[in-house]
Amino acid sequence: MKKILAAVLVAASIAAHAESLHAPNEAGGSIVITDRPCPTSEKLRYAYAVEGNGAVTAGCWTFFDGLVHILWTESNIHMAYPPEAFMRSSKRRKADEL
Numbered sequence: 001m002k003k004i005l006a007a008v009l010v011a012a013s014i015a016a017h018a019e020s021l022h023a024p025n026e027a028g029g030s031i032v033i034t035d036r037p038c039p040t041s042e043k044l045r046y047a048y049a050v051e052g053n054g055a056v057t058a059g060c061w062t063f064f065d066g067l068v069h070i071l072w073t074e075s076n077i078h079m080a081y082p083p084e085a086f087m088r089s090s091k092r093r094k095a096d097e098l
Contacts, residue, residue: 019034019035019088020032020033020034020035021033021086021087021088022086022087023081023085023086023087024085025049025051027049027051027052027053027055028051028052028053029049029050029051029052029054030049030050031047031048031049031070031081031086032047032048032049032050033045033046033047033061033068033070033086034046034047034048038060038061040060040073041060043062044060044061044062044071045060045061045062046058046059046060046061047059047060047061047070049072057072057074057075058072058073058074059071059072059073060073063083066083067080067081067082067083068080068081068082068083068085068086069081
């Protein structure tokens with residue numbers, strides 16, 4: 001039930017506010033999921049990770065089976081994250097600028 005509620009909040013937050021959500025990553029930066037369409041698939045949304053040194057990695061995400069799934073396009077690595085790890089971004093970075 002907790003995961004369902006978190007998933008609903010993730011989806012509603014992105015849809016209602018048209019802004020990104022972020023979660024900290026192990027590289028000292030953050031993972032960002034957006035409501036922007038993924039350039040490689042209309043069924044997915046655009047995601048990116050920013051490392052502590054500023055390096056950016058692009059990916060595409062969807063919500064499935066209670067988790068946020070991201071396919072990192074450059075490395076073709078699939079990762080799944082708990083939706084409760086993502087929160088509304090305090091400072092937004094335009095995905096178009098990446």
